[in-house]
Amino acid sequence: xxxxxxxxxxxxxxxxxxxxxxxxxxxxxxxxxxxxxxxxxxxxxxxxxxxxxxxxxxxxxxxxxxxxxxxxxxxxxxxxxxxxxxxxxxxxxxxxxxxxxxxxxxxxxxxxxxxxxxxxxxxxxxxxxxxxxxxxxxxxxxxxxxxxxxxxxxxxxxxxxxxxxxxxxxxxxxxxxxxxxxxxxxxxxxxxxxxxxxxxxxxxxxxxxxxxxxxxxxxxxxxxxxxxxxxxxxxxxxxxxxxxxxxxxxxxxxxxxxxxxxxxxxxxxxxxxx
Amino acid sequence: xxxxxxxxxxxxxxxxxxxxxxxxxxxxxxxxxxxxxxxxxxxxxxxxxxxxxxxxxxxxxxxxxxxxxxxxxxxxxxxxxxxxxxxxxxxxxxxxxxxxxxxxxxxxxxxxxxxxxxxxxxxxxxxxxxxxxxxxxxxxxxxxxxxxxxxxxxxxxxxxxxxxxxxxxxxxxxxxxxxxxxxxxxxxxxxxxxxxxxxxxxxxxxxxxxxxxxxxxxxxxxxxxxxxxxxxxxxxxxxxxxx
Ligand SMILES: Nc1ncnc2c1ncn2[C@@H]1O[C@H](COP(=O)(O)OP(=O)(O)OP(=O)(O)O)[C@@H](O)[C@H]1O
Ligand SMILES: [Mg+2]
Numbered sequence: 001x002x003x004x005x006x007x008x009x010x011x012x013x014x015x016x017x018x019x020x021x022x023x024x025x026x027x028x029x030x031x032x033x034x035x036x037x038x039x040x041x042x043x044x045x046x047x048x049x050x051x052x053x054x055x056x057x058x059x060x061x062x063x064x065x066x067x068x069x070x071x072x073x074x075x076x077x078x079x080x081x082x083x084x085x086x087x088x089x090x091x092x093x094x095x096x097x098x099x100x101x102x103x104x105x106x107x108x109x110x111x112x113x114x115x116x117x118x119x120x121x122x123x124x125x126x127x128x129x130x131x132x133x134x135x136x137x138x139x140x141x142x143x144x145x146x147x148x149x150x151x152x153x154x155x156x157x158x159x160x161x162x163x164x165x166x167x168x169x170x171x172x173x174x175x176x177x178x179x180x181x182x183x184x185x186x187x188x189x190x191x192x193x194x195x196x197x198x199x200x201x202x203x204x205x206x207x208x209x210x211x212x213x214x215x216x217x218x219x220x221x222x223x224x225x226x227x228x229x230x231x232x233x234x235x236x237x238x239x240x241x242x243x244x245x246x247x248x249x250x251x252x253x254x255x256x257x258x259x260x261x262x263x264x265x266x267x268x269x270x271x272x273x274x
Numbered sequence: 275x276x277x278x279x280x281x282x283x284x285x286x287x288x289x290x291x292x293x294x295x296x297x298x299x300x301x302x303x304x305x306x307x308x309x310x311x312x313x314x315x316x317x318x319x320x321x322x323x324x325x326x327x328x329x330x331x332x333x334x335x336x337x338x339x340x341x342x343x344x345x346x347x348x349x350x351x352x353x354x355x356x357x358x359x360x361x362x363x364x365x366x367x368x369x370x371x372x373x374x375x376x377x378x379x380x381x382x383x384x385x386x387x388x389x390x391x392x393x394x395x396x397x398x399x400x401x402x403x404x405x406x407x408x409x410x411x412x413x414x415x416x417x418x419x420x421x422x423x424x425x426x427x428x429x430x431x432x433x434x435x436x437x438x439x440x441x442x443x444x445x446x447x448x449x450x451x452x453x454x455x456x457x458x459x460x461x462x463x464x465x466x467x468x469x470x471x472x473x474x475x476x477x478x479x480x481x482x483x484x485x486x487x488x489x490x491x492x493x494x495x496x497x498x499x500x501x502x503x504x505x506x507x508x509x510x511x512x513x514x515x516x517x
Contacts (some may be wrong), residue, residue: 089421090417092436095516103425107426107431115293
């Protein structure tokens with residue numbers, strides 16, 4: 001496909017959740033520019049604000065401070081050219097695999113035949129052909145993740161946001177789906193942002209690896225990883241080095257937070273407890 | 275499939291046998307045996323068939339009217355917090371009242387023909403569907419709505435892809451359960467007023483002390499209920515395959 005990737009910018013973006021029992025800051029002063037066609041991996045401790053960052057990029061949330069821009073425009077509401085795979089996948093239980101895969105296109109009012117063809121192609125790309133008529137409850141966790149991936153792929157988006165899309169598949173399938181993601185990204189040239197807890201996955205798929213601190217998330221490290229997509233990258237010595245670098249950046253950001261600012265998450269929990 | 279058919283054959287055989295034994299034991303003209311009933315049904319077909327259709331028309335029209343009013347109102351109520359706060363207590367107070375007590379008023383207002391019966395059954399159905407759909411809308415998973423919104427869907431897309439498919443099974447469940455009540459209300463309405471329908475046929479036979487004829491009417495009314503129940507059951511099952 002010849003669609004160019006979108007440019008995604010966070011400019012001093014911050015987010016505070018106001019609707020809970022108390023104000024909760026999830027993101028502080030994030031400034032990052034993701035260039036068109038770039039693949040960025042986002043890694044950080046659990047609960048730090050990664051999903052929140054993706055929801056900001058998708059337009060599901062608006063920043064409390066600063067700006068989030070796609071192609072230079074503030075994203076006020078979800079764009080139809082952005083595909084988000086939410087952490088809970090967002091599959092509709094009353095729709096079959098094929099109906100779920102075609103949903104994004106149906107919403108965009110793509111002609112039916114064309115939409116179905118796109119959806120079927122996407123399903124076969126993730127290895128779900130033959131399951132078109134099944135319902136999500138009949139799929140395994142990994143198959144559901146592949147379905148969510150197929151739905152995003154069918155949309156041919158210029159910005160693909162993925163929240164731990166491969167966390168429930170076995171190691172081998174995971175590697176093969178990582179290759180699917182990599183091939184699709186190279187072939188289509190979309191911009192992508194991938195949240196993951198796997199250091200290897202981040203290093204395998206991200207041209208840049210953003211490391212977040214514990215909540216409220218701040219950008220702790222922005223590690224260049226230029227060899228993504230090269231043959232044999234996963235087995236090279238450099239790959240292992242990069243993994244170590246990300247690992248120590250993660251440990252450092254976690255350690256820093258527990259050293260400099262230990263009571264924060266704990267204090268909030270205590271307050272709720274009382 | 276075969277075992278299912280076998281199950282129904284067994285059930286019918288069981289019921290007919292039970293009925294036969296009871297009829298022989300009771301030995302009253304008010305409870306004819308199945309063999310006598312077949313005979314009676316045959317000889318009353320000319321009156322029964324038009325009355326069957328009259329009654330069927332009244333129930334089906336009421337089910338449609340009740341449902342078509344209840345679904346959008348239930349959706350509307352649950353979409354707006356203010357409306358729901360306003361209507362929830364009203365609903366809470368009105369729902370348990372047996373609507374059939376309104377029959378005398380409706381007879382005064384609408385006369386003796388179809389109108390009061392349809393209004394009465396529609397009211398009964400309306401509340402049942404309203405309550406069921408309201409609960410179903412409240413149970414719609416937030417993540418489904420989020421997913422449609424994340425794909426850039428409009429309010430109409432949310433309605434089409436989430437609210438309708440998520441609540442339609444509840445509509446048919448409430449209709450399936452409501453058929454029994456609807457037929458009961460129909461019987462009372464027809465028995466009390468007018469000179470058409472199976473309810474009238476049954477009460478007329480009773481006053482004529484023609485028990486076999488009365489029983490034929492009962493069988494016809496039971497059949498009407500059974501057919502409607504089976505239809506809604508089928509629709510419900512087809513729509514809830516995803517569960
Ligand atoms: N809608 C919301 N309202 C209030 N607080 C929220 C909301 N969504 C998330 N949070 C809070 O914001 C913080 C960050 O959440 P987020 O989901 O972004 O974390 P995460 O980095 O994706 O975590 P994980 O790796 O476990 O998925 C958490 O403390 C969470 O409780
Ligand atoms: Mg998350």
